[in-house]
Amino acid sequence: MMGAQQPIIVLNQNVKREQGRKVQIDNINAGKRIAEVVRTCLGPRAMLKMLMDPMGGICLTNDGNAILREITVQHPAAKSLIEIARTQDEEVGDGTTSVIILAGETLAIAQPFLSQNLHPTVIIRAYRSALEDMINVLQDTIAITIDLNNEVQVREVIKACIGTKFMSQWSDLAVNIADAAVKTVYIKESGRKEIDIKRYAKVEKIPGGRIEDSYVLKGIMLNKDVTHQKMKRKIEKPRILLLDCSLEYKKGESMTNVEMMKEEDFTKMLQQEEEFVGKMCEEIASVKPDLVITEKGVSDLAQHFLVKAGITVIRRVKKSDNNRIARATGSTIVNRTDELREEDIGTKCGLFEVKKIGDEYFTFLSECEDPKACTIVLRGASRDILKEVERNLQDAMSVARNIYLNPKVVGGGGAVEMAVSHILTEKSKSMTGVEQWPYRAVVQALEVIPRTLAQNCGANVIRTLTTLRAKHAAGGLTWGINGESGDIVDMNELKIWEPLEVKLQVYKTAVETGILLLRIDDVVSGSKKKDKETGGGAPQASEQAME
Structure with a gap:
């Protein structure tokens, strides 16, 4: 008796197909390349990128999402990583560079395990377990609740976010603007909290004047x-x-015919x-x-x-x-x-009031009672500078919004990454089975954040990380790296904090993206026949990481 006939998959000659280990290795390489693009944009000593669009416009920024949005890539895995920067920006507004660097590292540490023929599902299982433990450790052990009535503490958190941006030299002004704007649009009624900065805190950029002339209009x-x-x-x-x-x-809704007989x-x-x-x-x-x-x-x-x-x-x-x-x-x-x-x-x-500023007229509706909507008026030398200032302010307002919605913070400067890494590495020593190795690797991958901070400010990376590990082994959960000098400092003294919401989103997005890309074992891309004339067949997605 004949068995059931197997279905036959027919791929035409214009379809290129990549399978198995090669696809996974190519995805990992694409992730590493994207991470390398933004690696120098982390921390207060971050370098700027100059981006030129096809129309000849120039964009100067160190914002991970803004940089990756302008880059043209061919590789599908690289496109996925660019998408997570956008997700991070829309969800919490900050941490776009961190999430890309961490996602690239999460993929890179899987390469040795794949070359040892460890099955991707085993690695993924260890990743999921590690992510769950990271979230629990962050929420239960490391996070500190701050008092929203203490304005000094709230301003310290916003200031730490601004410290790595172009606006850092006007940090007090930026903190005042972000705090005032978020407080203006904050609505709290019958247990419901709403801070809609996207819709009700509008930024108006007027070239001319100085950045110090910027302010929040209560109207x-x-x-x-x-x-x-x-x-x-x-x-x-x-x-x-x-x-x-x-x-x-x-006018008539549809075509209206009128017949006129007389004048x-x-x-x-x-x-x-x-x-x-x-x-x-x-x-x-x-x-x-x-x-x-x-x-x-x-x-x-x-x-x-x-x-x-x-x-x-x-x-x-x-x-x-x-x-x-x-x-x-x-x-x-x-x-x-x-x-x-x-x-x-x-x-x-x-x-x-209608005022003339420069060559244009502007209408002001000001001195409103409890407006719940505001306009941030930005002044500056040129449109390019104003665009970067706006991006920085949007990040600062997002951080302020996160703090008011969930008043929990963790240490900045790589302190939280080292703390989570140390706690979970100790936990992994009691684990058995093959999963303990990818588990340990992914929690140690968190060290890429303090390592990159040390690299970007020119410190001795190996010596700095060894000293930092020793501090955390001795129980110092808040010790991190001073991004300005590369010294090991207690973040309580330096007063550098990050909202818990931002860190949770970074870890979830980075590890889940790593899991998603490791599950891919087949890439099929088709092309039109005319492509044969230009060089034969489809652009092989797994061979081109970036243009």
């Missing part, structure tokens, strides 16, 4: 001017009306339009606003009626800006003028 700033020259440009305690409709004659018909149509716009303006004037802000257009006729009524108008404001104005001034966005009510008017703004 909203827009790059807009009033629509008519006779409208008021300064109003104290304005009544603000927000609209999501256009103040002009409404008067055209006049009638114009009269109808005028009456419609006039009625809208009367409905607006009936609620007595001083300032109308709309997301759509405002016709010349509507401007004429509103100037007569003494109402100032700003048009074509972005939806996101309108939402922030609504939150800061206490007004409600209205879609139809015939549904206006007194409670839709916002009265929490203290001052409306």
